[in-house]
Amino acid sequence: MGARKVQKPENLLVSHTSSGQPMVKLTDFGDAVQLNSAHYIHPLLGSPEFASPELVVGEPAALTSDLWSLGVVTYVILSGASPFLDESVEETCLNICRLDFSFPHHYFQGVTQGAREFICLLLRADPARRPPAGLCLQEPWVQGQAGLADAQGQGRVEGGCLDTSRLVLFIDRRKHQTDAKPIGGVQSFLQSRLQPQA
Structure with missing residues (x-):
């Protein structure tokens, strides 16, 4: 059992604790659901750029569906660009x-x-091949053992900072999008484009 909610950068808040360690908090659970069965199909809403393949094609959600979203959010935060967004x-x-x-x-x-x-560990088409959240927390990059490259490709850059100018533009673009509107017709389009050519 678990909560099902497609996450995006706008739903992440970072607060600084008295210990000096930042704490990431998730917000906006308006369309989240508790996964009580293996057959829940989450509707595809608004902009699908953070949705996992199983949600896009209308298959049941998995506990690892949110880990796909985490992979997309990580890509966006590190680059300021979306890995899948198109016209x-x-x-x-x-x-x-x-x-x-x-x-x-x-x-x-x-x-x-x-x-x-x-x-790449999170952006796997098969939800069964994505690691559970507990294993993700043990990844060297998450543990802070590898992240931003310095001149030798090791450790972190001075100050551990990223250029966030593209990220600011990305978030500004998303401010005016609605993620609550159902998307129709996508599955039939995908079926016609994903079927093997004879």
């Missing part, structure tokens, strides 16, 4: 189903291989 909802969904993403150098300059591997 239309349909093309975005097609990119998700085809795992059509890359790590362009101009967006990922200074981001280590460990961070990229963490993203």
Whole structure:
């Protein structure tokens, strides 16, 4: 059992505790549901760029569906760009189903291989191949053992800071989008595009 909610950067808040350690908090659980069975199909809403392939094609949600969203959010935070966003909802969904993403150098300059591997670990088409949340927390990149590359490709950059200018533009673009409107017709479009050619 678990809560089902597609996360996006706007739903993450960071607060600083008295110990000096930042604490990440999730917000906006308006359309979250408790997964009590293996057959819950979450409706595809608004912008699908954070939705996992199983949600995009209308299959049942899994506990690891949210881990896909975490992979997309991690990509966005590190690069300021979306891995799957395209000109239309349909093309975005097609990119998700085809795992059509890359790590362009101009967006990922200074981001280590460990961070990229963490993203790839989560962005797996088969929800059963995504690790459970507990294992994700043990990943070296999450533990702070690898993150932003310095001049030798090791450790973190001075101050451990990312250039967030693209991220600010990304979040500004999303401010005016609604994620509550159901999306129709995507599944039939995907079926026609994903079926093997004869």
